[in-house]
Amino acid sequence: MKIVVLVKQVPDSGADRNLRSDDNTVDRASASNVINEMDEYAIEEALRLQEAHGGEVVILTVGPDRATESIRKALSMGPDSAVHVVDDALHGSCAVATSKVLAAAIAQQGADLVICGAESTDGRVQVLPHMIAERLGIAALTGARKLTVDGTSLTIERQTDEGYEVVTASTPALVSVWDTINDPRYPSFKGIMAAKKKPLQTLSLGDLGIAAGEVGFDGATSTVVEHSKRPPRQAGNKIDAGDDGGSKLVEYLASEKFV
Known part of the structure; x- marks a missing residue:
């Protein structure tokens, strides 16, 4: 089985994230960039399938030159090889255009299974798995909290607010995963050194x-026309305790439609 894992380099969600003032795109040059968190779970799931069923695991990334750092980090976890799509013309691409590029790269790999995170921490759109599967003409098993492979048959438990759904399909297929599916391994020193080669x-x-x-911008179906910083949090209303404190509290709650 050949498994392609989609990995995106994103600004660290634990640090300040900004948009560029010149074109309203994510400012990646000045950010502390890391592997998208959900993609680490996708990598781990692919490696577990490889250990159980054999085959090959390939990392696929679309991004600028500096995304190589995250690719090597992903390889240090255990995958066999990587593909990096890099082109200056990609800057400003929307999700629709990005899905076209990813689908074309996946098609060249001849993958039996594509695994990716359910969303990225910078975009949070959750539509790329569906778009890619549609372009490739394969099944999309999205939002998995559990994945089982039996030959060419795939079964997932799709995480929902009420519980989970059981969804099945045959390979080739695409599976997106949540962080409830496993616990990603830490790269070993041996893995870090091996990733370089x-x-x-x-x-x-x-x-x-x-x-x-x-x-890029020419092919984008959507674009950000303006952005601004989130306004600072305002001080809350304070009601002093006293003979009429209870009444004032009830009046305030009523005005905010809490009661």
Whole structure:
């Protein structure tokens, strides 16, 4: 089984994150960039499947040159190789265009299974798994908290607010996972050293047969036209205790429609 794991480099959610003032895109150059948290669970799930069923695990990333740092970090966990799609024309791409690039790169790999995180911490759109599967013409088993493989048959428990749903499909297919599916392993020193020598293929848009005008700002179906910082939190209302304190409290709660 050949498994392709989608990995995105994102600004650390524990640090300040900003948008650029010139084009309203995420300011990645000045950020502390890391592997998208959900993607670490996707990597772990792929490695567990490889250990149980054999095969190959390939990391796939679309991003600027500096995304190589996250690719090597992903490889240090245990995958066999990586593919990095990097092209200046990709800057400003929307989710629709990004799904086109990812689908084209996946198609070249001939994957039996694609695994990715359910969402990215910078975009939070949760639509890429569906878009990619639609472009590839394969099943999308999304929001998995558990994945079982039996030959060419896949079964997931899809996490919902009320519990879970059982969904099945045959390979090739795409599975997106939540952080409830496993506990990602830490890279060992041996793994970190080995990652430096693992194959890393670099592809451009031309290698994928995609024109520059189909991606970036020119190919975007949506764009951010304006942004501003979240306003500072305002001080709350304070009601002094006294003979009429209870009445004032009830009046305030009523005005805010709490009672």
